[in-house]
Amino acid sequence: MDLADTVIERVRVERLDENVAGPWEAGDSRFAVVVEARGVAGAFAPVDELPAALVATRLGQSALRHPVVDHKGLLRRLLDELGPHAAGLGRWAVGALDCAVWDLHGRLADLPVAALLSDRPARLVPVYASWLSLDLSSASAAESVKATVGEGFAFTKWALRDAEASEVALLAERAAAWAGQSVAVDALGTWGHLRTTEVAPLLTPEAVRWVEDPLAWTDRAAYAQLREQAEGLRVAFGERLAHVEDTRALLEHCRPEAFTFDAVWCGGIAEARDWLGVAHDVTVPVHLHGRAFLPAVHLAAAFPQMAGAVEYQVVWEPRRQRVLRGTLQPDGGYVPLPDRPGLGIEVRL
The missing domain is CATH 3.20.20.120 (Enolase-like C-terminal domain)
Structure with missing residues (x-):
């Protein structure tokens, strides 16, 4: 599959099911970041509430229509979106979204991320x-x-x-x-x-x-x-x-x-x-x-x-x-x- 023109079509944040993961305890991370393209979904979890919220309310929209394979370009785009707030929590949220996109890239290419x-x-x-x-x-x-x-x-x-x-x-x-x-x-x-x-x-x-x-x-x-x-x-x-x-x-x-x-x-x-x-x-x-x-x-x-x-x-x-x-x-x-x-x-x- 030629992925050069494949772009991110959807970004969403999912609350993980407590009935599946077992009862939540203090300190547990309860969210997943999900990215979709060509009917395929990539995901990264678990993610804490605050970085997940930043992806849901701000960064996810910035990632739309960006090429899946252009990871460095996506990083620059997201950091530019955050501006002076691109530290601490901001970097955490960017990282969670980045990892979901790498997962998507690997699934589309049929390769592990390491490969x-x-x-x-x-x-x-x-x-x-x-x-x-x-x-x-x-x-x-x-x-x-x-x-x-x-x-x-x-x-x-x-x-x-x-x-x-x-x-x-x-x-x-x-x-x-x-x-x-x-x-x-x-x-x-x-x-x-x-x-x-x-x-x-x-x-x-x-x-x-x-x-x-x-x-x-x-x-x-x-x-x-x-x-x-x-x-x-x-x-x-x-x-x-x-x-x-x-x-x-x-x-x-x-x-x-x-x-x-x-x-x-x-x-x-x-x-x-x-x-x-x-x-x-x-x-x-x-x-x-x-x-x-x-x-x-x-x-x-x-x-x-x-x-x-x-x-x-x-x-x-x-x-x-x-x-x-x-x-x-x-x-x-x-x-x-x-x-x-x-x-x-x-x-x-």
Whole structure:
């Protein structure tokens, strides 16, 4: 099928059926973005209410009659529509719509999205486990860490929110000992400069792979300053980019241990592909954020030389996948690339 002249004919937002996905709980995303052309529908889900509403009320109309295969052009068009509001929530909404269009493109071309991005995508994608709701000071923490590590993930990540520096260091060392390998630590934006500089000399590289998001915002000046103040501390960031900076300058000046941006929150697959290239050029490893797990798997499969293990959120991802007809679950530290067209798993509409 020649898709050059195929344009987006309809964009809609669907509320997902609670009777199909099971009873909703706090934090569940309840919407799908659906895009149609030539009698074929592409979809991305689950999507939160606010970005879904932005697609329904504004962005969907802007996407109509745009060529399905022109992903970069669509990205520019949608960002221009948002203007100065093309950050945070706006980028999230753009990314959700972008992923639905990629799904549509793949279905029309009868190819997985990864095969649209690369001639020879990898069949298996490595994943790492994150369990950010586990209290590492609880009596069951050691058993939970050991059991998670036993599933063969590339490595694991655990949350250490705002606490005294000595307690943070102690829990990080314990987690590494239980895991039998270095662990990643996620501060969830709660530490700030002072706490991070206090913790930095207490963490050993043998125990801690990186500290993710110690600062509330991903600001180039703030992370460059932190690099000087906490010399030797391995940091990771990316998911908290609330506005679009010059990605190359951000990475070059701040030199994170890992760039952990989200394939939807950054603006979608089209934008994420460029961010992967920039990170590769400046030799910063990428470990894609797990909120947009399915798009991240396609990107990592298409560009295995640019993207390392993808985050698998062991508590939240199975809940998100309830809205899909099928699951994408790790086995021995890898997930298989879906071989069906588009993103490869149907949304329960």
